[in-house]
Amino acid sequence: MASPYPAEGTIRVDDIGIRFKRNRSGRRSFKDLFADRSRRAKPGEFWAMRHVSFEVAPGEAIGVVGRNGQGKSTLLKLVARVMLPDEGRIEVEGGVAPLIEITGGFVNDLSVRDNVYLTAGLHGMSKREIDAAFDEIIDFAEIADFADTPYKHLSSGMKVRIAFSVIARLEEPILLVDEVLAVGDKAFREKCYRRIDEMLVGGRTLFFVSHNEKDLLRFCRRGLYLDRGELKLDAPIQEVIDRYNADYLVKGA
Numbered sequence: 001m002a003s004p005y006p007a008e009g010t011i012r013v014d015d016i017g018i019r020f021k022r023n024r025s026g027r028r029s030f031k032d033l034f035a036d037r038s039r040r041a042k043p044g045e046f047w048a049m050r051h052v053s054f055e056v057a058p059g060e061a062i063g064v065v066g067r068n069g070q071g072k073s074t075l076l077k078l079v080a081r082v083m084l085p086d087e088g089r090i091e092v093e094g095g096v097a098p099l100i101e102i103t104g105g106f107v108n109d110l111s112v113r114d115n116v117y118l119t120a121g122l123h124g125m126s127k128r129e130i131d132a133a134f135d136e137i138i139d140f141a142e143i144a145d146f147a148d149t150p151y152k153h154l155s156s157g158m159k160v161r162i163a164f165s166v167i168a169r170l171e172e173p174i175l176l177v178d179e180v181l182a183v184g185d186k187a188f189r190e191k192c193y194r195r196i197d198e199m200l201v202g203g204r205t206l207f208f209v210s211h212n213e214k215d216l217l218r219f220c221r222r223g224l225y226l227d228r229g230e231l232k233l234d235a236p237i238q239e240v241i242d243r244y245n246a247d248y249l250v251k252g253a
Protein backbone atom coordinates (compact mmCIF):
# COMPACT_ATOMS: atom_id res chain seq x y z
CA MET A 1 0.00 0.00 0.00
CA ALA A 2 1.28 3.48 -0.85
CA SER A 3 2.48 5.53 2.11
CA PRO A 4 0.00 8.24 3.19
CA TYR A 5 2.96 10.57 3.81
CA PRO A 6 4.60 12.50 0.96
CA ALA A 7 8.08 11.19 0.15
CA GLU A 8 11.19 13.28 0.80
CA GLY A 9 11.88 15.57 -2.11
CA THR A 10 8.20 16.36 -2.74
CA ILE A 11 7.35 20.06 -3.12
CA ARG A 12 3.83 21.49 -3.16
CA VAL A 13 3.32 25.14 -4.06
CA ASP A 14 -0.27 26.28 -3.68
CA ASP A 15 -1.29 29.73 -4.94
CA ILE A 16 1.69 31.55 -3.48
CA GLY A 17 2.26 35.25 -3.65
CA ILE A 18 5.08 37.41 -2.35
CA ARG A 19 5.36 41.17 -2.38
CA PHE A 20 8.28 43.47 -1.90
CA LYS A 21 8.83 47.11 -1.15
CA ARG A 22 10.31 49.01 -4.04
CA ASN A 23 12.25 51.48 -1.99
CA ARG A 24 13.64 49.61 1.00
CA SER A 25 16.40 47.08 1.21
CA GLY A 26 14.84 44.78 3.80
CA ARG A 27 11.62 42.82 3.53
CA ARG A 28 9.44 42.90 6.59
CA SER A 29 10.29 44.29 9.98
CA PHE A 30 9.48 42.38 13.16
CA LYS A 31 6.69 44.88 13.78
CA ASP A 32 5.22 44.20 10.32
CA LEU A 33 4.78 40.55 11.25
CA PHE A 34 2.03 41.57 13.68
CA ALA A 35 0.48 44.14 11.40
CA ASP A 36 -2.63 43.61 9.32
CA ARG A 37 -1.78 41.27 6.44
CA SER A 38 -3.77 43.09 3.84
CA ARG A 39 -4.11 41.25 0.58
CA ARG A 40 -3.55 44.43 -1.38
CA ALA A 41 -0.03 45.63 -2.09
CA LYS A 42 0.44 48.87 -0.17
CA PRO A 43 1.84 51.99 -1.84
CA GLY A 44 5.46 51.36 -2.75
CA GLU A 45 4.93 47.59 -2.74
CA PHE A 46 4.51 45.23 -5.64
CA TRP A 47 3.76 41.54 -6.10
CA ALA A 48 6.95 39.90 -7.33
CA MET A 49 5.02 36.65 -7.72
CA ARG A 50 1.35 35.80 -7.43
CA HIS A 51 -1.02 32.86 -7.96
CA VAL A 52 1.79 30.42 -8.60
CA SER A 53 0.94 26.74 -8.06
CA PHE A 54 2.72 23.52 -9.00
CA GLU A 55 3.81 20.19 -7.54
CA VAL A 56 7.11 18.45 -7.84
CA ALA A 57 7.63 14.73 -7.34
CA PRO A 58 10.80 13.34 -5.75
CA GLY A 59 13.60 12.96 -8.29
CA GLU A 60 12.22 15.46 -10.81
CA ALA A 61 14.69 17.90 -12.36
CA ILE A 62 13.08 21.23 -13.10
CA GLY A 63 14.54 24.12 -15.09
CA VAL A 64 13.29 27.59 -14.22
CA VAL A 65 13.39 30.17 -17.01
CA GLY A 66 12.37 33.78 -17.42
CA ARG A 67 13.88 37.19 -18.09
CA ASN A 68 15.82 39.07 -15.44
CA GLY A 69 13.74 40.08 -12.46
CA GLN A 70 10.79 37.74 -13.10
CA GLY A 71 11.01 35.84 -9.80
CA LYS A 72 13.30 32.85 -10.46
CA SER A 73 15.63 33.47 -7.50
CA THR A 74 12.69 34.39 -5.31
CA LEU A 75 11.06 31.04 -6.10
CA LEU A 76 14.24 29.20 -5.11
CA LYS A 77 14.46 31.17 -1.87
CA LEU A 78 10.86 30.23 -1.06
CA VAL A 79 11.65 26.54 -1.64
CA ALA A 80 14.78 26.94 0.51
CA ARG A 81 12.58 28.49 3.22
CA VAL A 82 14.78 31.55 3.54
CA MET A 83 11.72 33.59 2.50
CA LEU A 84 8.07 33.14 3.38
CA PRO A 85 5.17 33.78 1.00
CA ASP A 86 2.67 36.53 1.85
CA GLU A 87 -0.11 34.41 0.38
CA GLY A 88 -0.64 30.71 -0.23
CA ARG A 89 1.22 27.69 1.05
CA ILE A 90 4.44 25.97 0.21
CA GLU A 91 5.21 22.51 1.54
CA VAL A 92 8.68 21.08 1.18
CA GLU A 93 9.29 17.51 2.33
CA GLY A 94 12.85 17.07 3.48
CA GLY A 95 15.93 19.26 3.61
CA VAL A 96 17.17 21.56 0.91
CA ALA A 97 20.78 21.98 -0.23
CA PRO A 98 20.88 25.47 -1.73
CA LEU A 99 23.60 26.65 -4.07
CA ILE A 100 22.08 30.09 -4.37
CA GLU A 101 23.52 33.50 -3.55
CA ILE A 102 26.32 31.57 -1.99
CA THR A 103 28.14 34.45 -0.42
CA GLY A 104 25.07 34.95 1.77
CA GLY A 105 25.40 31.46 3.24
CA PHE A 106 29.06 31.64 4.14
CA VAL A 107 30.52 33.88 6.83
CA ASN A 108 33.11 36.26 5.46
CA ASP A 109 35.34 36.49 8.52
CA LEU A 110 35.51 32.75 9.19
CA SER A 111 38.12 30.58 7.52
CA VAL A 112 37.22 28.19 4.72
CA ARG A 113 37.58 25.33 7.22
CA ASP A 114 35.18 26.89 9.74
CA ASN A 115 32.69 27.67 6.99
CA VAL A 116 32.73 24.03 5.85
CA TYR A 117 31.99 22.87 9.41
CA LEU A 118 29.33 25.53 9.88
CA THR A 119 27.43 24.87 6.65
CA ALA A 120 27.66 21.08 6.76
CA GLY A 121 26.73 21.16 10.47
CA LEU A 122 23.67 23.31 9.81
CA HIS A 123 22.55 20.68 7.30
CA GLY A 124 22.76 17.90 9.84
CA MET A 125 26.23 16.42 9.33
CA SER A 126 27.95 15.45 12.57
CA LYS A 127 31.47 16.65 13.39
CA ARG A 128 32.76 13.14 12.79
CA GLU A 129 31.12 12.98 9.36
CA ILE A 130 32.56 16.37 8.42
CA ASP A 131 36.01 15.34 9.68
CA ALA A 132 35.82 12.30 7.39
CA ALA A 133 34.62 14.31 4.38
CA PHE A 134 36.73 17.43 4.90
CA ASP A 135 39.76 16.56 2.75
CA GLU A 136 37.58 15.39 -0.10
CA ILE A 137 35.54 18.59 0.06
CA ILE A 138 38.69 20.71 -0.15
CA ASP A 139 40.19 18.48 -2.88
CA PHE A 140 37.07 18.68 -5.01
CA ALA A 141 37.22 22.47 -4.75
CA GLU A 142 40.96 22.35 -5.55
CA ILE A 143 41.77 24.98 -2.95
CA ALA A 144 43.96 22.94 -0.57
CA ASP A 145 46.31 25.86 0.15
CA PHE A 146 43.45 28.05 1.28
CA ALA A 147 41.72 25.93 3.94
CA ASP A 148 42.72 28.36 6.68
CA THR A 149 42.28 31.54 4.66
CA PRO A 150 39.38 33.82 5.64
CA TYR A 151 36.54 33.17 3.23
CA LYS A 152 36.40 36.88 2.29
CA HIS A 153 39.89 36.66 0.79
CA LEU A 154 38.95 34.00 -1.76
CA SER A 155 38.31 35.00 -5.36
CA SER A 156 34.68 34.79 -6.49
CA GLY A 157 35.42 31.61 -8.47
CA MET A 158 37.07 30.03 -5.43
CA LYS A 159 34.04 30.91 -3.31
CA VAL A 160 31.79 29.07 -5.78
CA ARG A 161 34.13 26.08 -5.77
CA ILE A 162 34.04 25.58 -2.02
CA ALA A 163 30.31 26.30 -1.78
CA PHE A 164 29.47 23.72 -4.46
CA SER A 165 31.83 21.22 -2.93
CA VAL A 166 30.10 21.45 0.47
CA ILE A 167 26.56 21.53 -0.92
CA ALA A 168 27.26 18.49 -3.11
CA ARG A 169 28.27 16.47 -0.02
CA LEU A 170 25.02 17.06 1.81
CA GLU A 171 22.46 14.25 1.98
CA GLU A 172 19.52 16.63 1.49
CA PRO A 173 16.92 15.31 -0.99
CA ILE A 174 16.43 18.65 -2.76
CA LEU A 175 19.14 20.56 -4.61
CA LEU A 176 18.73 24.18 -5.70
CA VAL A 177 21.18 25.65 -8.17
CA ASP A 178 20.98 29.14 -9.59
CA GLU A 179 23.42 30.81 -11.91
CA VAL A 180 26.29 30.97 -9.44
CA LEU A 181 28.13 28.18 -11.27
CA ALA A 182 28.58 30.55 -14.22
CA VAL A 183 31.31 32.23 -12.14
CA GLY A 184 33.40 29.05 -12.04
CA ASP A 185 35.82 28.33 -14.88
CA LYS A 186 34.80 25.92 -17.62
CA ALA A 187 36.71 22.90 -16.31
CA PHE A 188 35.29 23.29 -12.81
CA ARG A 189 31.80 23.86 -14.12
CA GLU A 190 31.98 20.61 -16.09
CA LYS A 191 33.15 18.82 -12.93
CA CYS A 192 30.18 20.27 -11.03
CA TYR A 193 27.80 19.21 -13.78
CA ARG A 194 29.06 15.64 -13.63
CA ARG A 195 28.48 15.70 -9.88
CA ILE A 196 24.94 17.03 -10.42
CA ASP A 197 24.36 14.15 -12.90
CA GLU A 198 25.39 11.71 -10.16
CA MET A 199 23.11 13.38 -7.63
CA LEU A 200 20.18 13.10 -10.06
CA VAL A 201 20.88 9.43 -10.62
CA GLY A 202 20.81 9.12 -6.82
CA GLY A 203 17.21 10.43 -6.84
CA ARG A 204 17.63 14.07 -5.84
CA THR A 205 15.00 16.64 -6.76
CA LEU A 206 16.64 19.53 -8.65
CA PHE A 207 15.62 23.13 -9.27
CA PHE A 208 17.95 24.65 -11.80
CA VAL A 209 17.83 28.32 -12.84
CA SER A 210 19.71 29.06 -16.02
CA HIS A 211 19.70 31.20 -19.13
CA ASN A 212 21.70 28.51 -20.93
CA GLU A 213 19.54 26.20 -23.06
CA LYS A 214 22.17 23.50 -23.33
CA ASP A 215 22.51 23.28 -19.56
CA LEU A 216 18.74 23.27 -19.05
CA LEU A 217 18.32 20.44 -21.56
CA ARG A 218 21.18 18.49 -20.01
CA PHE A 219 19.57 18.20 -16.59
CA CYS A 220 15.88 18.96 -16.80
CA ARG A 221 12.84 17.13 -18.13
CA ARG A 222 10.35 19.73 -17.01
CA GLY A 223 10.43 23.53 -17.12
CA LEU A 224 8.73 26.40 -15.32
CA TYR A 225 8.51 29.68 -17.20
CA LEU A 226 8.06 32.70 -14.96
CA ASP A 227 6.95 35.93 -16.51
CA ARG A 228 5.84 39.09 -14.74
CA GLY A 229 5.49 37.17 -11.51
CA GLU A 230 3.18 34.54 -13.02
CA LEU A 231 3.82 30.95 -13.92
CA LYS A 232 3.26 31.29 -17.64
CA LEU A 233 4.02 27.68 -18.54
CA ASP A 234 4.70 24.41 -16.71
CA ALA A 235 5.59 21.85 -19.39
CA PRO A 236 8.37 19.64 -20.78
CA ILE A 237 11.61 21.67 -20.82
CA GLN A 238 11.92 21.89 -24.63
CA GLU A 239 8.40 23.28 -24.90
CA VAL A 240 9.15 25.83 -22.18
CA ILE A 241 12.36 26.96 -23.88
CA ASP A 242 10.61 27.25 -27.27
CA ARG A 243 7.85 29.37 -25.79
CA TYR A 244 10.29 31.62 -23.96
CA ASN A 245 12.33 32.10 -27.13
CA ALA A 246 9.21 32.78 -29.18
CA ASP A 247 8.17 35.45 -26.66
CA TYR A 248 11.47 37.20 -26.19
CA LEU A 249 14.26 36.11 -28.48
CA VAL A 250 15.26 39.05 -30.69
CA LYS A 251 15.50 37.60 -34.17
CA GLY A 252 19.05 37.67 -35.52
CA ALA A 253 20.53 38.77 -32.19
Ligand SMILES: Nc1ncnc2c1ncn2[C@@H]1O[C@H](COP(=O)(O)OP(=O)(O)OP(=O)(O)O)[C@@H](O)[C@H]1O
Nearest residue numbers: 020021025026048067068069070071072073074075
Ligand atom coordinates in the same frame (compact mmCIF):
# COMPACT_ATOMS: atom_id res chain seq x y z
N1 LIG B 1 14.55 41.38 -0.94
C1 LIG B 1 13.94 42.05 -1.93
N2 LIG B 1 13.44 43.28 -1.70
C2 LIG B 1 12.81 43.96 -2.69
N3 LIG B 1 12.62 43.49 -3.94
C3 LIG B 1 13.11 42.26 -4.22
C4 LIG B 1 13.80 41.47 -3.24
N4 LIG B 1 14.17 40.30 -3.81
C5 LIG B 1 13.72 40.34 -5.08
N5 LIG B 1 13.08 41.51 -5.33
C6 LIG B 1 12.41 41.91 -6.59
O1 LIG B 1 11.58 40.81 -7.00
C7 LIG B 1 11.62 40.67 -8.41
C8 LIG B 1 12.08 39.26 -8.75
O2 LIG B 1 13.46 39.14 -8.42
P1 LIG B 1 14.30 37.80 -8.64
O3 LIG B 1 15.66 38.03 -8.08
O4 LIG B 1 13.51 36.67 -8.10
O5 LIG B 1 14.35 37.71 -10.23
P2 LIG B 1 15.12 36.69 -11.18
O6 LIG B 1 14.10 36.16 -12.13
O7 LIG B 1 15.87 35.71 -10.35
O8 LIG B 1 16.14 37.66 -11.95
P3 LIG B 1 17.62 37.41 -12.58
O9 LIG B 1 17.46 36.62 -13.85
O10 LIG B 1 18.04 38.82 -12.88
O11 LIG B 1 18.46 36.77 -11.54
C9 LIG B 1 12.52 41.80 -8.94
O12 LIG B 1 11.72 42.89 -9.30
C10 LIG B 1 13.38 42.16 -7.75
O13 LIG B 1 13.77 43.51 -7.80
